Amino acid sequence: MSLLTLFGFRILLGLSAYVVILTGQISMAQAGFYALGAYTAATATAIWGWPIVPAILLGGLVGGLFGFLVGFPALRVRGLFLVIATLAFTEIVRMVFLNLKYTIRVGDRTIGPAAAEGFRGITYYYENGWSALQIMAFTWLFVLAVLAGFWLMDRSRAGAVLRAVGEDELAAASVGINLTAAKVAAMAAGGLVAGLAGALYAHYATYLSQEEFGALLATFAIAYPLVGGTGSVAGPIAGVLFFSLLIDGLRFLGDWRNLLFGVLIIAMMNLRPHGIIDVGLVRRLRALLHLRRERAYAGD
Amino acid sequence: MTDLALDVVQQLLNGFLFGSSYALIGIGFTMIFGVMDKFNLAFGVTALAGAYTALLVLHLTQGPLALLFPVAVAAAGLVGLVVELVCFRWMPRDYPLAPLMATVGMLFFIDEVIVHGTHGRPMAFPAPMGEVMMDVGPWLLRGDLGFMFLVSLGVMGILWTLVYKTRLGLATRSVSQQPVAAQLCGISLVRVNAAVFVITGMIGGVAGVLIGSAVGALSPLLSLPLTVKGLVTAVLGGLGSIPGAIVGGLLLGIVEYEALYFFGIGYRDMVTYLLLFVFLVFRPGGLFGQTRH
Numbered sequence: 001m002s003l004l005t006l007f008g009f010r011i012l013l014g015l016s017a018y019v020v021i022l023t024g025q026i027s028m029a030q031a032g033f034y035a036l037g038a039y040t041a042a043t044a045t046a047i048w049g050w051p052i053v054p055a056i057l058l059g060g061l062v063g064g065l066f067g068f069l070v071g072f073p074a075l076r077v078r079g080l081f082l083v084i085a086t087l088a089f090t091e092i093v094r095m096v097f098l099n100l101k102y103t104i105r106v107g108d109r110t111i112g113p114a115a116a117e118g119f120r121g122i123t124y125y126y127e128n129g130w131s132a133l134q135i136m137a138f139t140w141l142f143v144l145a146v147l148a149g150f151w152l153m154d155r156s157r158a159g160a161v162l163r164a165v166g167e168d169e170l171a172a173a174s175v176g177i178n179l180t181a182a183k184v185a186a187m188a189a190g191g192l193v194a195g196l197a198g199a200l201y202a203h204y205a206t207y208l209s210q211e212e213f214g215a216l217l218a219t220f221a222i223a224y225p226l227v228g229g230t231g232s233v234a235g236p237i238a239g240v241l242f243f244s245l246l247i248d249g250l251r252f253l254g255d256w257r258n259l260l261f262g263v264l265i266i267a268m269m270n271l272r273p274h275g276i277i278d279v280g281l282v283r284r285l286r287a288l289l290h291l292r293r294e295r296a297y298a299g300d
Numbered sequence: 301m302t303d304l305a306l307d308v309v310q311q312l313l314n315g316f317l318f319g320s321s322y323a324l325i326g327i328g329f330t331m332i333f334g335v336m337d338k339f340n341l342a343f344g345v346t347a348l349a350g351a352y353t354a355l356l357v358l359h360l361t362q363g364p365l366a367l368l369f370p371v372a373v374a375a376a377g378l379v380g381l382v383v384e385l386v387c388f389r390w391m392p393r394d395y396p397l398a399p400l401m402a403t404v405g406m407l408f409f410i411d412e413v414i415v416h417g418t419h420g421r422p423m424a425f426p427a428p429m430g431e432v433m434m435d436v437g438p439w440l441l442r443g444d445l446g447f448m449f450l451v452s453l454g455v456m457g458i459l460w461t462l463v464y465k466t467r468l469g470l471a472t473r474s475v476s477q478q479p480v481a482a483q484l485c486g487i488s489l490v491r492v493n494a495a496v497f498v499i500t501g502m503i504g505g506v507a508g509v510l511i512g513s514a515v516g517a518l519s520p521l522l523s524l525p526l527t528v529k530g531l532v533t534a535v536l537g538g539l540g541s542i543p544g545a546i547v548g549g550l551l552l553g554i555v556e557y558e559a560l561y562f563f564g565i566g567y568r569d570m571v572t573y574l575l576l577f578v579f580l581v582f583r584p585g586g587l588f589g590q591t592r593h
Contacts (some may be wrong), residue, residue: 264389
């Protein structure tokens with residue numbers, strides 16, 4: 001059950017990186033948005049006493065707002081430089097939370113972000129007696145909503161615009177696509193989704209420490225869509241399944257599991273450099289589906 | 301002179317000297333980017349692997365400390381070659397994200413090999429010059445940092461000769477300027493790329509030993525900071541530019557030490573990253589960058 005909940009956070013994080021990757025940008029800022037969402041939502045429920053839903057939405061909005069803000073300077077930097085710039089953003093956010101102190105005392109407990117000691121006492125689920133099943137369902141409600149949103153976007157004009165920008169900026173600009181709007185929108189959407197994921201994670205984890213939100217998390221965020229493929233929203237999910245099944249499925253190997261982990265990533269990238277579910281595969285599947293439909297018509 | 305000015309200059313000196321190791325790591329990132337237009341995120345951990353191998357050989361043979369450098373250089377050069385083979389050679393040329401991800405896999409793998417071999421505990425690293433202190437006027441010169449600077453300077457000198465005085469260097473420079481034209485002139489891309497990975501690996505090995513002896517210990521936890529610092533250095537100087545990486549590394553060292561003095565350990569890295577972010581936005585090409593990216 002809690003494994004499914006964890007899948008939910010990872011899929012959201014992967015999707016948030018996916019929408020940015022569609023525009024041809026690699027963002028390591030997702031971990032920063034995730035951290036911002038987590039700390040904001042946790043502050044809202046634990047210190048301000050907000051109910052859960054507005055708190056989660058606030059976390060998402062804060063993530064989205066920062067995505068929007070980071071999107072603008074990021075326009076000036078492209079390709080691999082953006083990787084570094086956004087990595088710097090994530091690290092700056094982490095450093096801010098390393099130094100941020102904003103606590104209240106409830107009885108004999110200290111609640112809130114206490115600099116290096118981390119954020120203790122995010123007990124909304126516990127206080128309201130939520131079961132693991134309820135937490136899972138609540139998390140997946142958001143996952144499914146985002147998945148549906150992205151799936152629809154992918155099939156609409158907006159998806160085509162994002163992919164066009166990702167394929168060739170010059171060509172996209174020459175057919176009248178506003179590059180600035182497309183890139184900033186993708187960054188804001190990515191920030192929103194990462195913020196939501198962080199907000200949900202904070203309440204699941206009940207304790208936050210800035211160490212979790214560093215370069216490693218940012219790397220995983222982009223690894224999900226890159227390994228899973230960016231052909232469709234199924235890509236990041238495939239990536240999450242690939243990594244999660246490896247992490248949990250290879251447990252019987254004990255210590256050797258972690259060694260194999262790196263080797264498998266290298267092997268995957270050599271075998272399927274564009275990810276498991278890449279654009280080519282999606283096209284072939286669509287063609288297959290189309291063919292069948294046509295055969296069905298021909299049979300009439 | 302006031303105490304403040306004295307301290308500022310002292311930190312300037314320390315930062316400048318320590319920055320030379322960042323410069324070496326930065327050179328590794330920047331050279332690989334120069335010839336391939338791709339990032340090798342496994343480079344920091346390659347340097348670490350070299351230092352660890354040297355430590356292992358030293359423990360096994362009980363040999364002299366001088367053994368550290370040749371062993372680390374050979375081992376890291378070999379690791380560099382392996383990285384090129386498994387993460388770059390068979391990948392599509394025009395899609396930099398696949399090798400990027402593969403080198404992340406390599407980073408995890410080497411890190412885990414180290415964790416596995418040392419049970420995750422930090423290992424003490426010999427510091428041959430750790431006790432030496434020199435007075436320079438009112439300031440103190442740490443022996444290990446001075447040693448680090450001299451060795452780095454030597455490595456840079458050798459590299460300069462290699463890049464500007466040999467046929468391999470000529471081939472490397474031509475590939476980094478125009479790969480297609482270089483290929484048309486009969487230069488083998490595969491061989492140049494492999495050579496660059498071996499050479500940068502060897503530089504990484506030296507850097508690994510220097511950093512190990514300055515810090516006094518090796519830990520797998522060093523791999524991520526090394527990677528990030530190397531990238532920062534390379535970007536500050538302008539990707540693809542070796543002099544840029546040298547200046548970038550020294551600058552990063554100075555900024556870090558001054559930030560440590562003025563703002564404390566909690567804010568040191570924040571200042572570094574802010575500087576980086578500002579640099580990227582307002583001067584994306586870095587100090588010595590070309591405009592082609």
